[in-house]
Amino acid sequence: MWLPVAVFLGVCILICLVRLILGPKAPSRIVGLDTINTLVVVSMVVLGAAFEQVIFLDVAIVYALLSFVTTLYIAKYIEKGKF
Amino acid sequence: MKAIKFLVSACVAFLLYLLLTTASGSLFLWSREELIIGAVFAIIVGMVTKDMVVKKSLRMLDPRRALLFVAYFFAVFLPAMAIANVDVVYRVITGRINPGIVKISPNLGNDLSLTLLANSITLTPGTLSVEVDEKTNDLYVHWINVKKQALEKMPRDYKAVCGSFPDWARRIAG
């Protein structure tokens, strides 16, 4: 019952990916990227429940924290115009 | 004070490690190796982060504040978040928006309560915190549906923007 949910979340990620590719400027693209990060974390939790593998959830925790740092870093870049 | 700071941050780190390695062995849910490695890393992390975890006072160790936070989260925050999401769904479907950035003065004293308030504002009805003025602790909030009567006087009435959240933030972390 969990695999269809993961596929559905994949469709949501594809919808956000369109915004990431179109997005008029860098700020709009990073909004899409942030949404994709959240959806990836959730789909990892769902896949962990589907395959009953705890390692998926550990990867999800690390991914959530690392993507947060990435988002902050790109936001800093947009603010200053340089790294 | 230095020793207490170190002890608190090392304990927090050790508890987090125990939480992440539950059910690894037979010694009351943990294995001996995990406990030893966890203690070593907790001491290192406690030494490095003792000035970041504990800033000035130990007021957040009071269990009443934790209880208050749980009560706030389930009784005030989650219902407001549910309403916010239904509101966003309505605006996504109809596309009816009336946005603007307003300035509110919640008069909060310290960083932690301001962080709590800003995160609550971001996740609840139609508001998103954009910028903070660090001198006066004023928040600039992007509001998706600006009400006319809230714009009349210049320090905007925060009741119209975020309800009773500032009072709760002051009670929990003030």
Added chain:
Amino acid sequence: MNSIVYTFIVIGCFFNLVGSIGLHRFPDIYTRLHAATKCTTFGSIFLVAAVMIQSVGTWGTEGMSSPQSVLTLHAFIALVCIVLTNPTSAHAIARAAHRSGVKPARAVVDDLEGDRHD
């Protein structure tokens, strides 16, 4: 038990879909952040809660040190990470966008524009 899990899954999927569509329906970055942050956080809470409820159901038969209980605990930690980091990164993006000069579209009021010091 199963019907609760299914209800939570449907609610979570719906809000995640609305959040993704909201990225295309709204005109500028700030309103897009509204849709993206709120809806995906709310949907994630429900989906992870569904995972947790389903794995809590097996505690009685398998005991505390089974893989299922570890699954519950780690799902909860992942949920805490999402709820803490999502509004913070939304705030960072909004602040960076405003400082780099992106104006809110169709705004009726902008207090921040006049108050900028730097």
